Amino acid sequence: MADTETETVLPSEPQSRHVVYCGVCSLPPEYCEFGGTVKKCQDWLQKNHADMYDRLWSEDALAAATSTLSLDAQKRAEKDAHKKALKAEAAEQKHLQQIAESKVTIKRVERNKRKFVTTVTGLEAFGLENKKVAKDLGKKFATGASVTKVPSGGEEIVVQGDVSEEIEEFLLEKYKVIPEDNIELVEDKKKKGAGAGG
Template identity: 80%
Template structure:
């Protein structure tokens, strides 16, 4: 008896099995856990488009029926109620986020500093989840000029780029960051009042 036990204890350990884990393209959790994030509907749409077999396994009517069949009637009602609450909460959060984006503006302002010397100030980017410091570096590289981030008196930050590049910055933002709708970008010219020279000659 002792011999067989000692033989068993020296058996080779099982070979570890590698597993390929899929992560959701929306919330970055494994799809089995998407329901705990705040974007269930978007996660389901993504899964259906990219991993249809997995979607059927997790979210098809049969899969949902099988998951709830083991529950008592009360537990099933509670689960449905919870799922409904979660869905409403997620929808409200998404709607709020969409509303914030819809009402947010990116202001690109051309500011005259001295005679014929301009800087371009960009503010409002943080509402779209963009990082001002990273963007300031990108803009500095793109236009081969100085670019820095400064605090605004009203709160928030703005990127100040040397030179009159407001149109180019608008084009750059629209090309690279599709989170910003074109209608949400406003170009402002901060002109110093000039006397009309040669008028009424």
């Protein structure tokens, strides 16, 4: 009789859990240290989930985690943590430098008499997906927009119509990760008489 009573006390359906995912590296905060952006992750966690930050990264939590280690292991852990921090900082500096040097090129290309397409290249350097941006551009300008491969090995977005200045405004408004100085407008005119043989 006792066995049947305990069975009825248990919940009949599994209970769901609320899991917090880091806004920087998208891992659960307990695993951010393996993501390579520890400092940014810690700042995000402290701002958005202060109680969880205190539980994971406060001085007391860190001291408790290392207290069970031997002195040699504690020294190694400190050394490893320092190396990881330096490595993450160097990677972040390299990424910021790459972004500063990268250019988004918006080119107006003449196809036939008074027919134009606009191409956009260089978005990958800013962590943007060409297919997603092409879809956004197609919706915004109610026109065809596709991603094509270029001979140099990269990809470009081809948008039907002469919308180069509008695309620049749209990119600056929607994708704040692109600095205004890193956008370059180019006009590519078709050479006259190139098709004539003489």
